[in-house]
Amino acid sequence: MSPRAKFLLGAGVVVLTVGFLMAEGIKDTGVYFLTPSELAARVAGDSTMYDVGIRIGGNVANGSIDRHVASLTLKFEVTDGAVSYPVVYVGIVPDTFTEDVEVVVEGRLTRDGTIRATNVLAKCGSRYEAVPEGSQAST
Amino acid sequence: MTILGQIALGLGLLLATWGAVVGTIGGIRGRPELIDSARRAVFALFAVIGVAALSLLVALLTRDFNVEYVWSYTSRQLPTVYTISAFWAGQAGSLLFWTLILTGFAAAAMWLTSSRYERLMPYVGAVTCAVALFFIAAMLFSANPFDRLPFTPADGNGLNPQLQNPGMAIHPPMLYLGYVSITIPFAFAVAALMSRQMDAGWVHAIRKWTLLSWVFLSVGITLGMWWAYVELGWGGYWAWDPVENASFLPWLTMTAFLHSVMIQEKRGMLKKWNIVLVMLSFLLSIFGTFITRSGVISSVHSFTQSNLGYFFLVFLVVACVFLAWLLWSRLPGLESEGHLESMVSREASFLFNNLLLVGMAFVILWGTLFPIISELIQGVQVTVGPPFFNRVTTPIGLGLLALTGIGPLIAWRKASTSNLRRQFTVPVGVALVVATILIVLQFREFYAGVAWILAAFVTVAILQEFWRGVGARHRLHGESYALALARLFGRNRRRYGGYVVHLGIVAYFVGFTGMAFRTDLQVALAPGETATLASPFGYEYTFTHMGISRFKALNRYVTAATVDVRRDGKRVAVIRSEKRQHFSCRVAVSPCPQGSESASFQPSTEAGIHSDYREDIYVVFAGIAEDTEEAIYRFTLNPLVWWVWFGGGVLLVGGVIVMWPGGGPSRRAPRRTIAGYAAKLVDEREKVTA
Structure with a gap:
């Protein structure tokens, strides 16, 4: 066998291994990224959606935040305007987490319709677009 | 001042167009007056962009809040250093910053490149002008840093507190320098194809670039990790966020290029592959931006969504089509001169290194884009996170190590066989000793164990190289060991500086295992x-909450909680972590008088870190x-993180050694040949005696 053929053989093995790792990795760790409405639609037709890893993107519903500081427990509702889900999270949330902010909730949907979050990411969408105070008055 | 900036950008648009068109035509027709004109256009472009940058800087420093950009990112209370760093904190300013660096590098390349490569230069000028043209157009038509508000607010919006950190002040410029400077090697690669000068010339011309x-990319990424670690408060430094991945992708392809280019220099192989790697690096750097x-993939880093994304998408598509055509039409001139002679050779090891690096880039790109890919195929977004990336990239990374x-x-x-025995006996022996120790200790973490075994192997292999080099000089020239080491670096900076970089990489891996x-x-x-809390090193740490204090500092209210930390009963540190509420001022006075502050941004957390x-x-x-003094804490023990930053420092030192000016192949060629020959003689002699 020529060195070139040997190299191609070795390269083939490497590529197949990496491809296998990728496929397995996506199968085992890939999770649906859904809005609350999409989640509701899926759950209605497919009971396997319970208790599997999901990511939900939406906004924190106004007035829904309930913190219990001593036990580090946080309850809130994630909504896309049409459908909302209650979320329970134990742990420290990022500084940017407040009412109405855009969040990504990672966790699973339990049978009682609550999302048990393992991670809450918050994004401050208004940061770069804030309207200056008084701009309404002067224009 | 913004009028000046606007005019400068407009002039820049014209100059960049001129440079791109005239450079190309001049190159094709070989007309000296056109080539000269394109060359001067590059310098003029740098000058006008410099003027634009200066006028933005003046607007920032004079706190001209009528300028939207200045209003958006600064305030009266903001310290001067962060007022300057606000230059690259936002969309429009960072585009200008990018353009400034690009035109600066382009001018430097025109100025510094030896006249031997003069056939390449018109195209180099044209390519850099074309890229600059794109960025200037993006500014003028989508994100103009000189836009004004219809009125003048009393105070600015202020800079996001998370960006008020020394790491954040220098991390983006470093990363931009890295991203942007890829344009220069890319321009040379395109120039080589356009001018059909496809010998090793362009490769030599861009070595240092x-x-x-x-080095800029490496340092920029490392500083970004450091910033995330000290500022974001989640205790890690790498989250596989799309924006982090985007900075890592061109680093991987550039690393591949740095190695494969040596094969082209030595053996005349891989000519097409090298050009593809440079093109890929450039496209990935634009893709990262x-x-x-664009906000196309959700990320915590994203700038606000805007139509700017379309500019980039169009640019990427046009560039891809053009580059594919260019490469296709020039393929016949890129035939390989050598071929792979054995699987047990440096060429083969470099080929596998390239395969793994590019494979890793592919994995990360795929994982990053997977939400989009899955939406196209399945109609639903599926995301993969850190578990996916860690699982796939860890084995690849160990292979690379x-x-x-x-x-x-x-x-x-x-x-x-004798070469193999001579080189590998000691490093493999040491690695086996480490492996035995780990097995005896019944060490459980498989990947971390493998990483340590390999780290020992690589470190010993490199030290052995130094030892042999120094020993040879000591015997041959009678130099002291210290002098011999210094001369060793001086005579073959690329090789020994490269080894130092490798040592830095080993330190990174050691740091990664700590996670x-x-x-x-x-x-x-x-x-x-x-x-x-028990540490993996077997210590027991005790944390005692000492109380909470509240005070006002500079542009923020601070609530600080302090803990006393003891390791096995002995005090190691008193650590303070803060909650900060930044404020802006309702009146135009600095410092802000009591009672005029109004809270801006959400509170931010400042982690307290004690590192060894x-x-x-x-x-x-x-x-x-x-209503109590009871504090909620998270205490984390992060083993070996220090080694990541240490590795960054070592890598930088190694990079500087390799790049140190002078000693280039052209000027000192004869002397270096003699020195190289002497070293080879010694090498041969040792082989005989061994």
Whole structure:
């Protein structure tokens, strides 16, 4: 066998291994990224959606935040305007987490319709677009 | 001042167009007056962009809040250093910053490149002008830093508190320098194809540029990790966020290029592959900017969504089509001169290194784009997170670490059995000793164990190289060991500086393994109460909450919680973690008088960190239980993190050694040949005696 053929053989093995790792990795760790409405639609037709890893993107519903500081427990509702889900999270949330902010909730949907979050990411969408105070008055 | 900036940008648009068109025509027709004109257009472009940058800087420093950009990112209370760093904190300013660096590098390339490559230069000018043209157009038509508000607010919006950090002040410029400087090697690659000068000339011309951009990228990424670690408060430094991945992708392809280009220089192989790698690096750097700015993939880093994304998408598509055509039409001139002679050769090890690096880039690109890919195929977004990336990239990374040790030891063309025995006996022996120790200790973390074994192998392999080099000089020239080491670096900076870079990479890997052992604890403590945490090194840490203090500093209110930390009963540190509420001022006075502050931004957390080479003690003060002095803490022990930053420092030193001016192949060629010959003689002699 020529060195070139040997190299191609070795390269083939490497590529197949990496491809296998990728496929397995996506199968085992890939999770649906859904809005609350999409989640509701899926759950209605497919009971396997319970208790599997999901990511939900939406906004924190106004007035829904309930913190219990001593036990580090946080309850809130994630909504896309049409459908909302209650979320329970134990742990420290990022500084940017407040009412109405855009969040990504990672966790699973339990049978009682609550999302048990393992991670809450918050994004401050208004940061770069804030309207200056008084701009309404002067224009 | 913004009028001046506007005019400068407009002039820049014209100059860049001129440079791109005239440079191309001049190159094709070989008309000296056109080539000269394009060359001067590059210098003029740098000058006008410099004027634009200066006028933005003046607007920032004079706090001209009528300028939207200045209003958006600064305030009266903002310290001067962060007022300057606000230049690249926002969309429009960072585009201008990018253009400034690009035109600066382009001018430097025109100025510094030896006249030997004059056939390439018109195209180099044209390519850099074309890229600059794109950025200037993006500014003028989508994100203009000189836009004004219809009225003048009393105070600015202020800079996001998370960006008020020394790491954030220097991390983006470093990363931009790295991203942007890839344009220069890319321009030379395109120039080589356009001018059909496809010998090794362009490769020699860009040697230092490639290394420069690689070092900037490495340092920029590392500083970004450091910033995330000290500022974001989640206790890690790499989250596989799309924006982080975007910066890592061109780094991987550039690393591949740095290695494969040596094969082209030595053996005349891989000509097409090298050109593809440079093109890929450039496209990935633009792609990275596109991801950051378009909001196409959700990321915590993203700038606001805007139509700017379309500019980048169009640019990427046009560039891809053009480059594919260019490469296709020039393929016949890129035939390989040599071929692979053996699987046991340095060429083969470099080929595998390239395969793994590009494979890793592919994996990361795929994982990053997977939400989009899955939406196209399945109609639903599926995301993959850190578990996916860690799982796939860890084995690849370990493979690369092994090759870091193997590559430099193995001979070109075909390694003889005696070469292998001479080079590998000691490093493999040491690695086996480490492996035995780990097995005896019943060490459980498989990947971390493998990483340590390989780290020992690579370190010993490199030290052996130094030892032999110094020993040879000591015997041949009678130099003292210290002098011999210094001369060794001086005579072959590329080789020995490269080894230092490799040592830095080993340190990174050692640091990465620490993440497998991190432990943390979330707890609410009243003053005087204590929590304990066992470290993987076998220590027991006790944390005692000492109380909460509140004060006003500069542009923020601070609530600070302090803990006393003891290791096995002995005090190691008193660590303070802060909650900061930044404010802006309702009146135009600095410092802000009592009662005129209004809160801006959400509160931010400042983690308290005590670092040493064994483990970091990472304290986050997460809040206070209502109306008490009880604090909520997260304590984390992060083993070996220190080694990541140390590795960054070593890598930088190694990079500087390789790039140190002088000693280039052109000027000192004869002397270097003699020195090289002498070293080879010594090498041969040793082989005979061995």
